Amino acid sequence: MPYNKYKGVVNATQAKEIYAQAKLQNMAIPAINVVNTESINAVLAEAKRRDMPVILQFSHGGAKHFGGKSSDDSLDTAVTGAVAGARYIHYISKIYKVPVILHTDHANKKLLPWIDRLLIEGEKYFKHTSRPLFTSHMLDLSAETLQHNLELSAEYFAKFSKINMGIEIELGITGGEEDGIDNSSIDNSLLYTQPEDVFEAYRRLCKIGDNFTIAASFGNVHGVYKPGNVKLSPNILKNCQKYIKEQLGLSSDSAVDFVFHGGSGSEISSIKEAISYGVVKMNIDTDTQWAFWSGVNKFQKQNRDKLQSQIGNDDGADKPNKAYYDPRVWLDCGAVSLSQRVGQAYDDLKL
Numbered sequence: 122m123p124y125n126k127y128k129g130v131v132n133a134t135q136a137k138e139i140y141a142q143a144k145l146q147n148m149a150i151p152a153i154n155v156v157n158t159e160s161i162n163a164v165l166a167e168a169k170r171r172d173m174p175v176i177l178q179f180s181h182g183g184a185k186h187f188g189g190k191s192s193d194d195s196l197d198t199a200v201t202g203a204v205a206g207a208r209y210i211h212y213i214s215k216i217y218k219v220p221v222i223l224h225t226d227h228a229n230k231k232l233l234p235w236i237d238r239l240l241i242e243g244e245k246y247f248k249h250t251s252r253p254l255f256t257s258h259m260l261d262l263s264a265e266t267l268q269h270n271l272e273l274s275a276e277y278f279a280k281f282s283k284i285n286m287g288i289e290i291e292l293g294i295t296g297g298e299e300d301g302i303d304n305s306s307i308d309n310s311l312l313y314t315q316p317e318d319v320f321e322a323y324r325r326l327c328k329i330g331d332n333f334t335i336a337a338s339f340g341n342v343h344g345v346y347k348p349g350n351v352k353l354s355p356n357i358l359k360n361c362q363k364y365i366k367e368q369l370g371l372s373s374d375s376a377v378d379f380v381f382h383g384g385s386g387s388e389i390s391s392i393k394e395a396i397s398y399g400v401v402k403m404n405i406d407t408d409t410q411w412a413f414w415s416g417v418n419k420f421q422k423q424n425r426d427k428l429q430s431q432i433g434n435d436d437g438a439d440k441p442n443k444a445y446y447d448p449r450v451w452l453d454c455g456a457v458s459l460s461q462r463v464g465q466a467y468d469d470l471k472l
C-alpha cells in the first residue's frame with residue numbers, strides 16, 4: 122500500500138492519511154488490544170507479513186498489566202505500563218517496518234487522570250523527538266450527557282492537537298462487558314446513536330482539527346455472545362453520513378471516520394456493510410484473546426504427558442520435559458494463533 126512509506130509509530134496527521142487511503146481502498150484497519158510483548162510482536166508479525174498498517178491499543182487494564190507490579194498505586198502502574206509499552210512499540214515497530222497507529226482504548230470519566238498523566242508524558246516525548254508518544258487516545262464519555270461529553274472531548278482534543286495527537290470519542294454506548302466496565306444490562310435504545318448527535322460532535326470537533334474518529338454505536342457489544350443476541354444496524358452509520366453531508370453541504374458521502382467497537386464475533390456481512398459507510402478502524406479484543414489461548418491450549422492437549430512434571434513422560438520415566446514447559450515454546454504457540462486471527466481480520470476488513 123502506498124502509505125507504507127511510514128515505518129513505525131505515526132502521528133495523527135499520518136494516521137488521518139492512512140484512514141483516508143483505507144477509505145479509498147474500501148477497507149478498515151484492525152485495532153488489536155495488546156497486553157504484553159508477546160501479543161505486540163504477534164500482531165506486528167502479521168502486519169509485516171502483509172505489508173499493512175496496524176493499530177495497536179492498550180486499554181487501561183492492559184496498560185496496568187504491562188506495568189506489572191511496578192507500584193502499589195493502580196494509576197501509577199497504568200501510566201508506567203502504557204509508557205513502557207508505547208516506548209517498546211516505538212522501537213520494535215521500526216524494525217518490523219510497518220506503520221503503527223498507537224492508541225489507548227476506552228477512558229471513561231473516572232479514567233481521565235490516566236489520560237492527563239499520559240498527556241504529560243506525551244508532551245515530554247514530543248519535546249525531545251517532535252513526535253507524539255501515542256498517535257491518539259480514546260475518551261469514552263458516553264455515560265455523560267451529550268453536551269458534557271462533547272465539551273470535555275473538545276477540550277482534550279485541543280490539547281492533543283498541539284502535539285499532533287488525535288482523539289477517538291464515543292457516542293451512544295457499546296454494550297456487553299470489557300475491562301471491568303459492565304454495560305450488559307443497559308437500556309437497548311442507548312446502543313443506537315442518533316445522526317443529530319454525530320453531526321453535533323463532527324461540527325464541534327472539526328473546529329479544532331481533522332484528526333478525530335467517532336465510535337458511534339449501532340448495536341455494538343463487547344465480548345462474544347450466542348448468534349442472534351447482537352443486533353447490529355450499520356445503517357445508522359449510513360444515515361449519520363447522509364445527515365452530515367446534507368447539513369454541511371459536503372461532497373463526500375463518508376466525511377466521518379467511524380470506529381467499530383466490539384468487532385469480535387460479528388457477522389462478516391455487517392462488518393463489510395459498516396466499512397462501506399465509513400468505518401476505518403475495527404477493534405478486536407475478545408477474539409484475539411481467544412486465539413492466543415486456543416494456541417496454547419492446543420499445544421498442551423497435544424503434549425499433555427510432557428507437561429505434568431519436569432522429568433518423565435510417555436516415552437520414558439527419565440525423559441526430560443524442558444523443551445515443552447519452556448515458556449518460549451508454548452507462548453509462541455499462542456502468538457502464532459494470534460497472528461492467524463489478525464490475518465483473518467485483514468481478510469474480513471475489506472469489501
Ligand SMILES: [Zn+2]
Nearest residue numbers: 295382383404
Ligand atoms: Zn470498545
